[in-house]
Structure formats: structure tokens, C-alpha cells
Amino acid sequence: MQNKQAAPSAPPPVLETRDVRKTYETGGETIHALRGIDFRVHQADFVAIRGPSGSGKSTLLNVLSCIDQPTHGDVWIGGDKASTLNERTLAKLRLEKLGLVFQAFNLIPVLSAYENIEYPLLLQRITPKERQRRVGEWLELVGLSELAKRRPQQMSGGQQQRVALARALVTEAAIVLADEPTGNLDAETTDRVLRIIQELNTERRVSFLVVTHDPEVSAFATRVVDLRDGLLSEQVPS
Amino acid sequence: MMFRISLRSAFRNRRRTLLSITLIVLGTAILFSLGGFVSFINGSVRNAIVQYVGGLQIGDEGFWSKTAPPREYLITPAERSNVEALLATIPQVTSVSGQIEIQAQMKFGRASQIVFGLGIEPERSTFSSYRVLRGRDLGPEDTKSLLVGHLLAEAYGMEIGDTVTLLATTARGAFNTIRLQIIGTMRMPTETDEAFTVLFTQATARDLLRTSGIDKLVVALTNLEAADTVAGLLREQLPLIRENLALKRWDELSPEFHQTRKLFRFILGAVGTAIGLLVFFVILEVLTMSFLERTREFGTTRAIGTQRGQIFRQLLMEAALFALLGAGLGVCLGYGLTAIMNGANILWRIPGEIDPTAIRIMPRLSHAILPSLIALCSTLLSAWFPAVSVTRKPIVDALRTT
Ligand SMILES: Nc1ncnc2c1ncn2[C@@H]1O[C@H](COP(=O)(O)OP(=O)(O)O)[C@@H](O)[C@H]1O
Ligand SMILES: [Mg+2]
Numbered sequence: 234m235q236n237k238q239a240a241p242s243a244p245p246p247v248l249e250t251r252d253v254r255k256t257y258e259t260g261g262e263t264i265h266a267l268r269g270i271d272f273r274v275h276q277a278d279f280v281a282i283r284g285p286s287g288s289g290k291s292t293l294l295n296v297l298s299c300i301d302q303p304t305h306g307d308v309w310i311g312g313d314k315a316s317t318l319n320e321r322t323l324a325k326l327r328l329e330k331l332g333l334v335f336q337a338f339n340l341i342p343v344l345s346a347y348e349n350i351e352y353p354l355l356l357q358r359i360t361p362k363e364r365q366r367r368v369g370e371w372l373e374l375v376g377l378s379e380l381a382k383r384r385p386q387q388m389s390g391g392q393q394q395r396v397a398l399a400r401a402l403v404t405e406a407a408i409v410l411a412d413e414p415t416g417n418l419d420a421e422t423t424d425r426v427l428r429i430i431q432e433l434n435t436e437r438r439v440s441f442l443v444v445t446h447d448p449e450v451s452a453f454a455t456r457v458v459d460l461r462d463g464l465l466s467e468q469v470p471s
Numbered sequence: 472m473m474f475r476i477s478l479r480s481a482f483r484n485r486r487r488t489l490l491s492i493t494l495i496v497l498g499t500a501i502l503f504s505l506g507g508f509v510s511f512i513n514g515s516v517r518n519a520i521v522q523y524v525g526g527l528q529i530g531d532e533g534f535w536s537k538t539a540p541p542r543e544y545l546i547t548p549a550e551r552s553n554v555e556a557l558l559a560t561i562p563q564v565t566s567v568s569g570q571i572e573i574q575a576q577m578k579f580g581r582a583s584q585i586v587f588g589l590g591i592e593p594e595r596s597t598f599s600s601y602r603v604l605r606g607r608d609l610g611p612e613d614t615k616s617l618l619v620g621h622l623l624a625e626a627y628g629m630e631i632g633d634t635v636t637l638l639a640t641t642a643r644g645a646f647n648t649i650r651l652q653i654i655g656t657m658r659m660p661t662e663t664d665e666a667f668t669v670l671f672t673q674a675t676a677r678d679l680l681r682t683s684g685i686d687k688l689v690v691a692l693t694n695l696e697a698a699d700t701v702a703g704l705l706r707e708q709l710p711l712i713r714e715n716l717a718l719k720r721w722d723e724l725s726p727e728f729h730q731t732r733k734l735f736r737f738i739l740g741a742v743g744t745a746i747g748l749l750v751f752f753v754i755l756e757v758l759t760m761s762f763l764e765r766t767r768e769f770g771t772t773r774a775i776g777t778q779r780g781q782i783f784r785q786l787l788m789e790a791a792l793f794a795l796l797g798a799g800l801g802v803c804l805g806y807g808l809t810a811i812m813n814g815a816n817i818l819w820r821i822p823g824e825i826d827p828t829a830i831r832i833m834p835r836l837s838h839a840i841l842p843s844l845i846a847l848c849s850t851l852l853s854a855w856f857p858a859v860s861v862t863r864k865p866i867v868d869a870l871r872t873t
Contacts, residue, residue, distance in 0.1 A: 300774050300866040321778060328776025335870070339771040343479035348472070355472040356776055400775070 245312060246273040247408045247440045248297060253306035254463075255292050266292040267303070268463035274408060277438040279431070281451040284460035290444040293460065294412045297442065298333055299323055311407065328356055332401025332439075334411035338393040340385040340400070346392075347372065347381040350399045357404060371399035375429060391422030398429065408440040415447060427453045473781060477789040484761065491757050492797045495846050498746040499801025502842035504808045505742055507832040509735045512821065516731045517695065517721075519660065519823030523600040524724040526698050528570075529554060529705070530687030532715040542642035545684030546713075553712045554688060561704060563697035568595040569685035571676040575639040577669065579627050586623065586669045588637065590676025590685075597691040601670065602825050606631040606655025613654065614674045620665035621656040629653055637669075642682035649679050660823050695721065731822055743841065747849040755853035758790060762857040769861055770869025779862045786861070790854030791847065798843040805842075809834045 255267040266289040274280055284290050295301035296308060299315045308315040310330050318326060327333070340349045350371055354364045372378045375395035385393050394414060401409050409430075415423040431453050433439050443450055451457045457468045482488050531544030546554070551569065558564045571590035576583060591598050594611040604621045619629060629635070631653055638648045651671065659665045677683060692698060698720050709716040722728050762769075769782050809832040818827040861869075 295867050298774065300870070324773065324776050324778050327774065333774050335771070339767065339870075341476065341768060341772065343476055343483060348475070352472060352772075353775055356781075 244276065246275050246309070247278075247311065248274040248442070249309040250297065251307045251309075253293075253296060253303045253308060255289070255296060255301075256304050265463050267296070270306070270463075270465055272458070272465055274440050274442055276407070276440055277434065279434045279441045279453065279455045280443070281454035281457045282442065282444045282460055282465075283446060283448075283451055283457060285446060288460045289463045290446070290460055291412055294410055294442070294444045298331060298410045299327055300333075328353060329404065330407055332404065332406035332409035334394070334397050334401050334409060334414045336413040336416040338385070338390065338397045338417070340393055340396055342385050345382050345384055346377055346388065346396045349385070349396055350403050353400060353404045367403050368399075371403050374433075375399045389422070390418050391425060394418060394422075394426050395429065398426070398433075402433065402439065406439070408442060411441070411443045413445055413447075414443060415445065415450060420449070423447070423449060473785045474788065477785050477792060480761075480765070481789045481792050487757050487761065488793075491754055491793050492800070494750060494753050495794060495797025495850065496801040496804055498750050499798045499839075499842040499846050500804035500808055502739075502743055502746055502845065503802050503805030503834065503838055504812065504832065505739060506838035506841060507805075507809050507834040508812075508830070509739050510835075510838065511830065511832045512735055513732055515821040515828065516728055516823055519600070519821055520725045520728050521691075521695065521721055523598070523660070523823065524721050525597050525689035526692030526695060526721050527690040527702060527705070527718050528687050528724060529690065529709065529716060529718045531713070532717045534686055535717060535719065542680065542682065542684070544715075545642060545682055545686065546688065546716075547684050550713050550716075551685065551688065554709070554716070557705070557708050557712065558690060561701055563693045563701050564690055565693055566595055566597055566691045568592045568597065568689050569673055569687070570596075570598070570689055571673060571680065571686045573637075573639050573676060573679060575637040575669075575679070578636040578638065579629060579633070582627050584623070584627070585667075586637075587667050588617075588639075588669050588671060588676065588679075590671055590673040592673050597689065600664075600823070600825065601657040601659050601668075604656045604658050606653070608655065609670060609672055611672065613672050614678070615649075615651055616654040617651045617669050617671040617675070618655045618657045619653055619670075620668045621658055622662060622665040623667065623669070624653070624656045626666065629656075631655060637679055639679050642680050642684070645681075647679060647681055649675070651675065658825050660825055698722075725823075727822065739841075743845050747845045750846060751849040751853045754790070754793070754850050755856065758786075758854050759857040762786060762854075762861045766861055766864060766869050766872045770864070770866050770872070773862075773866050774870060783858050783862050786858040787851055787854050790850045794847040794850035795843075797850075798839070798846040801842065801846070802836075802839045805839070806834055 250270050250272045253267055253270040257264040257266060270293060282290055282293065296303045299308065299310065302316065310326055313326060315323065341352065344352065347368055350368045351364055354367060372381055375398055377392060377395055380388060380392060388396070415426055418426065427450060430441055434441055443454065445451065459466050459468060531546065533544035555567055558567050569592055573588040573590065575586055575588050577586045593609045603618065609616065609618060633653050634650055635653065636648050636650050638646060641647045657670065659668060673685065692701060702718060702720055705718050709718065772782060773779060813831055817830045819830050820827040
């Protein structure tokens with residue numbers, strides 16, 4: 234399923250980086266978290282980024298999610314160069330084009346499952362009828378129609394992460410970026426969440442970029458990329 | 472949705488919410504009742520003043536400024552009837568009466584004392600800043616009688632039926648004495664009044680001054696709000712009757728009224744400021760804690776595309792909810808408080824009144840404006856600072872907090 238052709242007719246990548254570097258200055262010490270990342274994600278890719286703790290996975294994902302700026306280089310989302318956008322436009326771009334999933338689920342605690350999924354649609358000013366249709370559809374897709382009224386603290390980790398997935402996808406984002414989405418889940422729940430992701434990837438052609446140090450996650454991916462000392466090396470699948 | 476989040480977040484930590492709302496409720500209730508109390512005081516003081524000076528007074532410039540030679544400023548009977556004819560055409564005028572003020576020396580036996588004599592017309596006068604304590608009141612036919620302040624009577628052992636002699640300078644500058652019989656003692660608003668004032672009819676005063684004129688005319692009005700209108704009419708007409716005739720409104724005649732009003736306004740302002748500051752600092756503490764606890768939530772919502780300004784507004788809305796709920800309940804409690812105060816029949820001697828009166832606070836919804844504004848402003852202000860700091864935090868840092 235790999236997208237290797239570079240024909241001029243090919244659609245632009247969903248996400249692209251050019252020589253992205255990130256350094257942190259802490260107490261006189263300079264940490265080179267990213268040392269020059271050149272990388273593309275195309276439609277329907279399911280990329281797993283592996284790497285040991287401290288290898289810069291979160292740093293990379295934050296930069297790709299446009300919630301952090303690289304020290305050097307550029308990030309392109311669709312046709313937009315993130316570094317040229319102001320804060321407002323960037324927030325709009327995240328809302329329209331990206332879906333974010335976090336390790337700790339990060340649902341809004343005072344909202345129900347239904348309302349959490351509805352939240353980005355309200356930001357987009359989608360009509361009530363359309364909102365209802367889409368939230369209902371996504372609750373169904375992640376298998377949580379029964380729990381629509383539950384608040385996050387009344388749900389298990391796996392259920393919360395499925396709500397988070399639905400929240401990330403309800404806006405019809407082109408790509409979902411997830412930082413250790415299964416890091417807080419047990420093996421069985423991890424499997425369930427990964428299957429949902431795989432299904433969305435193959436059937437809806439949504440791109441996924443999942444950062445993980447869990448070998449199980451990479452087994453589901455179509456591309457596996459290793460991050461070591463701030464540099465990427467793509468594994469050619471055997 | 473933002474409103475839903477605000478509303479639910481506001482009531483997430485019950486104990487803290489209860490503390491904040493209680494504080495706002497109490498602050499508002501206290502200010503609201505105090506506002507009612509102050510307007511009660513102001514109204515009462517105004518009534519007391521009007522009892523003393525009437526709505527308007529008309530007299531010669533020389534009389535008001537005390538620059539004219541003695542008694543040159545007297546209003547003649549002819550001028551008086553012209554003025555009265557003019558006043559009769561003004562519907563807001565309810566009554567007119569003449570007054571004469573005389574500084575006299577009073578002799579009682581071998582004792583001698585300077586007194587302030589007031590010549591009134593009992594049949595028309597609205598002057599009611601005295602109460603007869605012993606004996607009887609003045610009547611129109613009393614030409615050889617007087618009432619004395621009860622402290623004056625006590626000081627010299629005067630009894631009803633005793634005779635005193637008054638010595639004064641006549642309108643022409645000569646000395647004159649008359650003998651008068653004490654028919655009663657009276658209580659007045661202040662001890663100074665009670666120790667120095669004597670009251671007699673205008674006939675007596677004219678006899679003492681050997682004149683047919685009066686010092687001034689006291690005009691009673693249907694309501695005090697009409698004072699400006701009537702004053703406006705008169706200011707044009709009076710000089711046609713006599714060049715130097717001038718009028719004074721009730722509030723110009725009693726600077727005490729403005730002082731009292733200022734004093735109570737100051738008290739209200741001070742209490743309002745104190746409550747506002749208290750609310751500000753306590754709510755600042757509460758909201759700072761509440762917002763900081765939710766830093767990661769704001770990091771998340773911003774990461775998924777919420778604008779910083781939307782979150783900022785959401786937080787201010789949360790604070791406004793506290794304030795409006797608290798202020799609303801506070802006004803209700805304030806109504807309760809004033810009802811309790813009224814029911815307790817607390818007696819209070821209003822400055823300018825002779826007898827203590829029971830406190831009767833009439834709370835009006837307009838008294839709720841100031842307390843509600845104070846509650847709203849101080850709460851919004853206390854939300855402002857933590858809201859700014861929490862929404863300024865970079866998203867990645869906000870997401871890292873727990
Ligand atoms: N805000 C920061 N300030 C300073 N150093 C940081 C910061 N964030 C990450 N780092 C450093 O950058 C490197 C990569 O971190 P991170 O991206 O979190 O790795 P991973 O997610 O793979 O564990 C680590 O050495 C980490 O200590
Ligand atoms: Mg990490």
C-alpha cells in the first residue's frame with residue numbers, strides 16, 4: 234500500500250516537512266531534539282513513528298501538529314506553510330485539517346461523550362442538524378452510542394480514547410496525529426483502539442501518524458519510521 | 472457550548488463555588504440594604520430641613536448677605552402682597568408665611584441672656600421644627616406671649632406664667648423693650664436651638680421692632696422637585712416687585728443637608744469599595760486556582776482549534792455567571808434584610824428631627840444597580856488576570872501540566 238510514485242500528477246502530500254530542526258536551551262545546555270527531519274505523509278498512510286523515550290517523538294509530533302514551532306525548517310499541511318500563518322489562522326488550520334489524539338485522552342471533563350465529539354463542530358459553526366448527524370455517526374463508528382451521555386470520568390480509558398478519536402475525526406480531518414494514543418491502555422483495549430484506527434484508515438482513507446514506543450502499534454501501520462537522536466530512518470517493510 | 476462549559480465548570484468545585492457565591496451574595500445584600508438605608512436617611516433629613524426652612528424663602532439680598540444696615544432689608548406690606556399675588560398664580564405653591572428673626576436680650580428677674588427670637592404666623596406657618604413640651608402652643612391671637620426652648624427655661628428656672636422682658640434694636644435703630652408671658656416650653660432639633668430660641672407671633676415681633684415689615688417669606692411647595700421650576704419663574708418676576716428681592720432654595724438654606732448627604736455617600740462609597748476589594752481578592756484567589764487547575768484543558772481545546780480569545784471570553788463568562796447569580800441572590804437577601812430591619816422598629820434620631828423615628832427602609836430596585844455593578848466589575852476584574860495568564864501559556868506547556 235505504499236505510495237512511492239513521484240509523478241507530477243500525484244496529489245500533494247497531506248503533511249510534509251523540510252529540514253525541521255528543534256533545539257532546546259536549558260540551563261546553558263543545548264539539546265538537539267530534532268536534527269533535520271525531511272518527511273512526507275500521503276493520503277491513507279498509516280505511519281508509526283518509533284523511538285526510545287527521549288528520542289524526540291513528542292517534539293516532532295508537536296511541531297507537525299502546529300502547536301509548537303520548529304527552530305529551523307518548514308512544516309506544510311496540505312498546501313499551507315505553517316510558519317507563515319499567524320496564531321488565529323493556525324488555530325483554524327488545526328481545527329479544519331488536523332485531528333489530534335493525546336496519550337491521556339484529554340477530553341473536556343464537564344462535557345458528555347456526545348458533547349466532546351460535538352465540540353469541534355461548534356467551533357466550525359456547523360448547523361445543529363448536521364452536527365447531530367455526524368456525532369451520531371461517529372459515536373456509532375467507535376461503538377459508543379450507548380454511552381453518549383456519559384462524562385469522561387464515568388468511562389474507561391479505552392472508551393475515552395475512542396471518544397477522542399471520534400472528536401479528532403468528526404471534522405473530517407485529512408490526518409490524525411496521535412502521541413502514544415495507547416500508552417495509557419492495557420493490551421486488550423490497545424488492540425481494540427488500533428483496529429478501529431486501521432478500519433478508518435483503510436475504509437475512509439484517513440491518514441494516521443502515530444507516535445509510539447509500543448511495538449504492537451507498528452504492526453498495524455503501513456509505514457514504520459524510526460526516530461533516533463533526532464533523525465528519522467524509514468524501515469523498508471520486509 | 473462555551474456557555475455550557477462555563478456553567479458546568481463554574482459549579483465543578485462545590486466548596487469553592489459556594490464560598491465565592493456566598494461572598495458575593497453577602498456583599499450585594501449589605502450594599503443593597505445600606506443603599507436603602509442611606510436613601511431613607513436622605514429623605515428624612517430632607518423632610519426635617521423642609522419643616523425648618525420650607526421649600527423656598529424670599530428676602531432682600533441685604534438680608535441674605537447681612538450686609539445691609541439693620542432692618543433696611545425689611546419687606547413692606549405692599550411688597551409682600553405683590554409677592555403673594557405672584558405666588559398665588561403658581562400652582563405648586565401651597566402656602567406662604569412671613570418670618571422675622573430677631574437677636575434680642577432677654578431679661579428674667581436679674582438674669583440676662585442673648586436669645587434668638589423667631590416671629591411666625593401660627594395660622595399660616597409651615598414652620599414645625601418645634602414641639603410644645605409643657606404649656607400650650609402659640610395661637611394667632613397671642614400678641615404678648617412666647618414659647619421658650621426648654622433648656623433655656625431650665626437654665627433660669629422659668630415657669631409657665633412667668634414674665635420676661637425682651638430688649639432689641641428697632642428698625643430705626645432705637646432700643647425697645649416689651650414684656651411677654653411664657654405660655655410654654657418647647658423641644659427643638661438641636662440643643663443649641665433649645666438653649667437659645669424663643670418663639671412668638673409676628674405681631675409681637677413687629678411690636679418689638681416697631682415696624683410693619685418682615686424679614687422674609689417662607690414658601691411651602693407641593694413637592695421639592697418643583698423647587699427649581701418655581702425658583703426659575705420667580706427669579707424673573709421678583710425683581711419687578713423690588714429690585715433686590717432674591718430667593719433661596721431649601722437646599723441652599725441648609726448646607727447641613729449636603730453635608731449629611733456627602734457623609735452618607737462617602738460611607739456608602741467606602742463600604743462599596745471595601746466589599747468590591749474583598750470580592751476582588753477572594754474571587755481572584757478562587758478563580759486563579761480554578762483556572763490553573765484547568766490549564767491542560769485549555770491547552771487541549773486550543774490544540775484542537777479553539778481561539779485563545781474564545782477561551783478568554785469563556786472564562787470571563789464563568790466569572791460573570793458567579794457575579795450575576797450572586798448579585799441576584801444578594802438583592803433578594805437584601806430585601807429580606809431590610810424587611811427585618813423595618814420589622815425590628817429600630818428608633819433613630821434623624822439630624823434635624825426632634826423625635827426619634829423608626830427606621831423604615833423602602834428598598835427600590837434602583838438600589839440594586841450599584842451593588843450589582845460592584846459585584847460584576849470586581850468579579851470580572853478578578854477573572855481577568857488569571858484568564859490572561861492561563862491563555863497566554865504556550866499550548867505545548869499547557870498540555871504538559873497535570
Ligand atoms: N520543553 C523542553 N525543554 C527542554 N528540553 C526538552 C523539552 N521538551 C523535550 N525536551 C528534550 O528533548 C528531547 C526529546 O524529548 P521528547 O520529544 O519528549 O521525547 P520522547 O517523546 O521521544 O520521549 C529530550 O531530551 C527532552 O529532555
Ligand atoms: Mg513523548
